[in-house]
Amino acid sequence: MSEVKGAMSEMKSAEGTDSEFSSLTGLIVHTSPTKIESVQEQLKNLTGVEIHGAAPEGKLVVTVEEMPGQKTMVDTITAISHVEGVLSTSLVYTHNDDWSEA
Secondary structure, eight states, X not given: OHHHHHHHHHHHHHGGGGGGEXXXXXXXXXXXXXXXXXXXXXXXXXXXEEEEEEETTTEEEEEEEEOTTOOOHHHHHHHHHTSXXXXXXXXXXXXXEEGGGO
């Protein structure tokens, strides 16, 4: 139990420091093949979302970018999963950059 408290304490002490980090996340978004075009149009309207490829069977290669100070990554991924026609969203890559040293 003390290990959990220690980890939570470390997380709380780090909370003010993550505003200098940007994040890039790669996703595979599986859609209904009949709705792939409408899903693509809806995803293009989401801030930080870019579509890099599409397969006719309904798979999209998507990235989500979160700039320093933003807290939108989880909300954006959740919004993607709630788009009509999306069957599943799989996280395949994530990367964080520390901008405080730039």
